[in-house]
Amino acid sequence: MSTAEHWQGVCSVDDVPLRGARVLARPAGGDIAIFRTAAGGVFALLDRCPHKGGPLSQGIVHGETVACPLHNWQIGLGDGRAQAPDTGCAARFAVRVVDGQVCLRAADLGGDGAAAA
Amino acid sequence: MSKPRLVVVGNGMAGIRTLEELLRLAPGKYEVTVFGAEPRPNYNRILLSPVLAGEQDFDAIVLNGYDWYREHGVTLRAGVRVTRIDRARRRVIGADGSEAPYDRLLLATGSDPFLPDIPGIRLPGVLAYRDIADTEAMIEAARAHRRAVVIGGGLLGLEAANGLAARGMQVTVVHLADWLMERQLDAAAGALLRQSLEARGIAFLTGAATEALVPGESGRVAAVRVRGMDPIPADLVVVAVGIRPSVALARDAGLPAERGIRVDDTLQTFDPRIYAVGECVSHRGVVYGLVAPLFEMARVCANHLAGHGIARYTGSVTSTRLKVTGIDLFSAGDFMGGAGKEEITLADPVGGVYKKLVIRDDRLVGACLYGDTADGAWYFRLLREARPVGEIRDALMFGETNLGDTGHQGQSRAAAMADDAEVCGCNGVCKGTIVAAIKAQGLFTLEDVRRHTKASASCGSCTGLVEQILMATAGGDYSAAPAQKAMCGCTERSHEEVRRAIRAQRLLSIPEAMAFLEWQRPDGCATCRPALNYYLISTWPKEAVDDPQSRYINERAHANIQKDGSFSVIPRMWGGETTPAELRRIADVAEKYAIRTVKVTGGQRIDLLGARKADLPAIWRDLAMPSGHAYAKALRTVKTCVGSEWCRFGTQDSTDMGKRLERALWRMYAPHKVKLAVSGCPRNCAEAGIKDVGVIGVDSGWEIYVAGNGGIKTEVAQILCKVRTAAEVLETAGAFLQLYREEGWYLERTVHYVARVGLEHVKRRVIEEGESRAALWQRLQFALDGEPDPWHEAPAARVDLRQFAPLAAAEVADVDG
Numbered sequence: 001m002s003t004a005e006h007w008q009g010v011c012s013v014d015d016v017p018l019r020g021a022r023v024l025a026r027p028a029g030g031d032i033a034i035f036r037t038a039a040g041g042v043f044a045l046l047d048r049c050p051h052k053g054g055p056l057s058q059g060i061v062h063g064e065t066v067a068c069p070l071h072n073w074q075i076g077l078g079d080g081r082a083q084a085p086d087t088g089c090a091a092r093f094a095v096r097v098v099d100g101q102v103c104l105r106a107a108d109l110g111g112d113g114a115a116a117a
Numbered sequence: 118m119s120k121p122r123l124v125v126v127g128n129g130m131a132g133i134r135t136l137e138e139l140l141r142l143a144p145g146k147y148e149v150t151v152f153g154a155e156p157r158p159n160y161n162r163i164l165l166s167p168v169l170a171g172e173q174d175f176d177a178i179v180l181n182g183y184d185w186y187r188e189h190g191v192t193l194r195a196g197v198r199v200t201r202i203d204r205a206r207r208r209v210i211g212a213d214g215s216e217a218p219y220d221r222l223l224l225a226t227g228s229d230p231f232l233p234d235i236p237g238i239r240l241p242g243v244l245a246y247r248d249i250a251d252t253e254a255m256i257e258a259a260r261a262h263r264r265a266v267v268i269g270g271g272l273l274g275l276e277a278a279n280g281l282a283a284r285g286m287q288v289t290v291v292h293l294a295d296w297l298m299e300r301q302l303d304a305a306a307g308a309l310l311r312q313s314l315e316a317r318g319i320a321f322l323t324g325a326a327t328e329a330l331v332p333g334e335s336g337r338v339a340a341v342r343v344r345g346m347d348p349i350p351a352d353l354v355v356v357a358v359g360i361r362p363s364v365a366l367a368r369d370a371g372l373p374a375e376r377g378i379r380v381d382d383t384l385q386t387f388d389p390r391i392y393a394v395g396e397c398v399s400h401r402g403v404v405y406g407l408v409a410p411l412f413e414m415a416r417v418c419a420n421h422l423a424g425h426g427i428a429r430y431t432g433s434v435t436s437t438r439l440k441v442t443g444i445d446l447f448s449a450g451d452f453m454g455g456a457g458k459e460e461i462t463l464a465d466p467v468g469g470v471y472k473k474l475v476i477r478d479d480r481l482v483g484a485c486l487y488g489d490t491a492d493g494a495w496y497f498r499l500l501r502e503a504r505p506v507g508e509i510r511d512a513l514m515f516g517e518t519n520l521g522d523t524g525h526q527g528q529s530r531a532a533a534m535a536d537d538a539e540v541c542g543c544n545g546v547c548k549g550t551i552v553a554a555i556k557a558q559g560l561f562t563l564e565d566v567r568r569h570t571k572a573s574a575s576c577g578s579c580t581g582l583v584e585q586i587l588m589a590t591a592g593g594d595y596s597a598a599p600a601q602k603a604m605c606g607c608t609e610r611s612h613e614e615v616r617r618a619i620r621a622q623r624l625l626s627i628p629e630a631m632a633f634l635e636w637q638r639p640d641g642c643a644t645c646r647p648a649l650n651y652y653l654i655s656t657w658p659k660e661a662v663d664d665p666q667s668r669y670i671n672e673r674a675h676a677n678i679q680k681d682g683s684f685s686v687i688p689r690m691w692g693g694e695t696t697p698a699e700l701r702r703i704a705d706v707a708e709k710y711a712i713r714t715v716k717v718t719g720g721q722r723i724d725l726l727g728a729r730k731a732d733l734p735a736i737w738r739d740l741a742m743p744s745g746h747a748y749a750k751a752l753r754t755v756k757t758c759v760g761s762e763w764c765r766f767g768t769q770d771s772t773d774m775g776k777r778l779e780r781a782l783w784r785m786y787a788p789h790k791v792k793l794a795v796s797g798c799p800r801n802c803a804e805a806g807i808k809d810v811g812v813i814g815v816d817s818g819w820e821i822y823v824a825g826n827g828g829i830k831t832e833v834a835q836i837l838c839k840v841r842t843a844a845e846v847l848e849t850a851g852a853f854l855q856l857y858r859e860e861g862w863y864l865e866r867t868v869h870y871v872a873r874v875g876l877e878h879v880k881r882r883v884i885e886e887g888e889s890r891a892a893l894w895q896r897l898q899f900a901l902d903g904e905p906d907p908w909h910e911a912p913a914a915r916v917d918l919r920q921f922a923p924l925a926a927a928e929v930a931d932v933d934g
């Protein structure tokens with residue numbers, strides 16, 4: 001089984017507030033924002049707005065969009081893209097929910113030691 | 118002790134407006150005497166034109182009848198011209214020999230018509246056009262004679278020509294410049310104007326210099342001689358070639374008066390006891406000849422005469438309309454264009470429509486409209502606010518209705534106007550004020566609106582617009598009225614409708630409100646959710662469910678987010694006062710949590726900048742000080758000065774008053790942030806003049822000011838009332854803020870709220886109706902009672918503490934996929 005397909009649980013779904021987010025700190029830096037929408041969808045983006053690096057995890061979540069807290073750019077949770085007229089893209093991470101656990105690819109979490117286990 | 122004496126010279130528009138404002142601010146402060154050369158009470162000079170045209174009579178244009186003077190204890194010496202000011206002995210002397218001593222003197226002598234030095238200018242049958250006597254003489258002449266010549270094709274001359282033509286005279290206008298109203302219109306608009314006046318039977322000679330007025334056998338004027346032409350027969354000549362500020366009285370008294378009487382930004386002349394307002398003054402080298410700027414002067418001058426001393430007059434931009442029924446023209450600013458400027462024009466000579474907009478450096482600097490002036494007020498606003506127009510350039514020419522807001526078909530223009538858009542330029546009345554008055558006081562007629570708001574009560578050129586607003590607001594039942602501006606893209610409802618529904622339907626949560634109001638997006642957006650959340654919790658305190666996820670991050674994390682994603686922490690310091698122990702704790706916290714910057718804020722508190730989000734709960738605990746809410750749409754600071762406890766000028770204990778206000782009002786969420794200040798004397802070191810609520814101690818009590826704003830556009834607070842005790846200050850300030858909490862729209866500061874509903878409305882609810890004040894104050898206390906401090910009572914304040922703990926990849930368990 002390759003590293004890319006190795007998934008790792010990071011928290012329970014209920015740890016992420018509805019219409020909210022939690023921040024996953026990565027040892028090597030570059031926090032990941034994990035979002036949960038009103039409809040129950042879970043998404044993960046790099047916690048950096050394509051505009052000026054605002055922490056997207058701190059924004060207001062509505063539909064499948066988050067409003068950046070610094071200058072109110074609207075970033076799509078599914079594709080990480082800024083809504084027109086703004087342009088830019090926040091890096092996306094694949095997420096899966098397994099048994100109520102939010103899981104990310106181990107490779108994305110940085111530390112490859114965990115992935116090997 | 119006898120009262121100080123105020124003498125007003127000039128019973129005209131500016132002088133009496135100043136007096137009206139003064140009586141409102143400080144009734145009974147002075148013993149007032151008014152001298153007026155005209156043997157009349159105060160009337161609306163602007164409306165002489167409709168009187169001349171036979172559309173109104175004199176009684177209809179009287180602004181303040183004789184009984185007004187009596188009711189306000191003002192002595193009027195109508196028909197007495199003041200001939201001398203004795204500054205040394207502080208008294209004025211009238212033409213009839215009477216004298217009046219003064220402590221303050223207000224000069225409002227207006228202008229005199231300018232009579233050019235040509236032969237025959239003093240002949241019988243030659244009139245100027247300035248006052249009711251001139252007007253009556255013209256009406257009289259029109260009865261007996263047929264042919265009139267008007268010299269001067271400016272605003273006044275054309276109104277005279279139109280009026281005389283309406284009375285059946287054959288009128289010729291002789292005008293020196295190449296086109297009509299050359300100071301207000303460009304050549305193209307001037308030509309259109311000429312066409313429509315010609316269609317009414319008025320003849321024009323332009324580029325024509327008058328050489329002499331020729332008498333007939335009777336000695337009365339009989340003809341006008343124009344250079345290079347046959348004499349024009351005339352039984353009546355009206356000279357309207359300009360006005361000159363009436364400054365002789367002031368100049369003889371030794372006051373500097375070149376073109377007009379020189380005044381500073383407080384309308385004070387060279388002699389500090391003497392003020393001057395109106396057409397007779399020169400302010401920063403500018404002399405004005407329209408009422409709107411004079412009324413602004415009146416407001417400022419009254420403020421200083423009342424002893425408040427906080428207002429400044431900094432000059433005005435003016436706009437022009439011609440009051441000839443059936444002719445629409447509007448101009449403002451630098452509409453001639455030229456080098457360095459761009460022009461956008463639209464001309465439809467057949468339809469009689471012409472529009473020109475002049476732009477410089479991305480700002481609208483001039484507008485000249487003929488035929489369709491509906492957007493005049495909007496252009497005028499863009500011009501005065503000097504807002505960049507780059508983004509709306511393409512749509513600029515087509516007017517405000519064509520901006521944004523698409524989708525509401527068939528709306529009248531009035532309905533599409535923003536609430537803060539000015540409708541009546543003379544009296545500075547905005548649409549919102551008119552709408553609020555119509556709704557609150559059940560107004561139905563134009564007259565009612567004029568009386569209650571003053572809109573369209575002066576020059577009347579906005580009458581059509583006011584009628585539209587009246588129709589849109591009062592006509593038909595509410596649902597038939599055109600839609601108001603929607604709150605955001607998720608709904609068609611306006612803020613007002615949403616607030617009303619939440620109250621009427623007892624809606625208690627966002628999902629409930631969205632369902633009832635048929636929100637078009639199930640989850641709303643970042644604009645409407647915070648607004649809905651505020652409306653719910655402010656309407657139904659202790660019952661509605663607060664939703665932190667619908668609050669902006671600052672109100673969710675209870676700190677201000679910074680550009681690098683860190684946070685700042687500002688603890689509350691009651692009234693700006695602190696202690697060594699608090700300062701020590703702040704210092705310890707700053708060191709322990711490696712706070713990079715410690716800064717004294719503009720709001721008299723200390724800011725710890727650069728805190729990590731994860732550290733916030735521990736910082737709050739270690740500070741052991743209440744939340745300063747510097748991050749919230751809520752009560753922020755109450756600034757104070759040292760006051761009577763220490764200051765040699767202090768008349769009241771402003772520090773203690775500030776602390777009491779802050780303790781009574783903290784944790785109060787509001788439509789926008791709320792700032793207070795309390796000063797111990799009128800020197801006003803706490804800057805109470807630019808706060809949402811400003812309190813100034815005076816010897817006999819406290820003055821309460823509201824709706825000031827020190828932010829993006831500085832606005833001076835307006836006086837609400839004066840009270841004696843600290844308890845009254847608390848109740849009044851609290852009642853005002855509760856009214857704002859209940860009626861304000863989300864993100865509307867008090868200044869905009871008051872501009873929308875009108876200060877009169879606020880005064881009625883907070884001052885005049887004692888029961889209403891008590892009830893408001895009680896509702897506020899009920900709402901604030903037991904409200905938790907989010908820094909120290911997180912669960913009660915619904916603070917989600919999970920947000921402060923980052924998830925760490927190292928801790929997580931492995932799951933196989």
Ligand code: SRM
Pocket residue numbers: 677678679685687716717718719720721722723724747753754792807808825826827828829830866
């Ligand atoms: C910290 C402080 C500057 C300072 O270092 O002195 C400050 C900082 C900010 N001000 Fe301010 N204002 C601060 C005093 C003021 C004052 C002065 C005062 O309060 O006496 C004013 C003018 C008074 C007034 O509000 O009328 C002021 C007028 C504004 C405005 C314009 C508001 C307006 O209605 O025009 C904004 C923009 C807004 O609120 O939309 C603003 C917005 C902001 C924001 C929140 C901008 C932002 O969105 O990030 C800044 C937050 C920085 C932070 O996170 O700490 N700040 N700001 C001051 C905090 C005072 C405190 O102790 O609470």
Ligand SMILES: Cc1cc2nc3c(=O)[nH]c(=O)nc-3n(C[C@H](O)[C@H](O)[C@H](O)COP(=O)(O)OP(=O)(O)OC[C@H]3O[C@@H](n4cnc5c(N)ncnc54)[C@H](O)[C@@H]3O)c2cc1C
Pocket residue numbers: 126127128129130131132152153154155162163164165166197198199200225226227228246247248273276363366394395396397405406407408409411438440576
């Ligand atoms: C026909 C006409 C139409 C107008 N239309 C418009 C319009 O549409 N829009 C607009 O904005 N403006 C218009 N104006 C201009 C406007 O009326 C003036 O700007 C305004 O009236 C000036 O106010 P004021 O108080 O400075 O002077 P006034 O209103 O002229 O008042 C001055 C008063 O002081 C009296 N006075 C002078 N000297 C003495 C003295 N020594 N002792 C005692 N009394 C004295 C005068 O008799 C006069 O009554 C119009 C003016 C006229 C004449």
Ligand code: SF4
Pocket residue numbers: none
């Ligand atoms: S003035 Fe501007 S830069 Fe300074 S704190 Fe206020 S908002 Fe920030």
Ligand code: FES
Pocket residue numbers: 049050051052053054068069070071072073
């Ligand atoms: S950093 Fe996100 S909008 Fe500016």
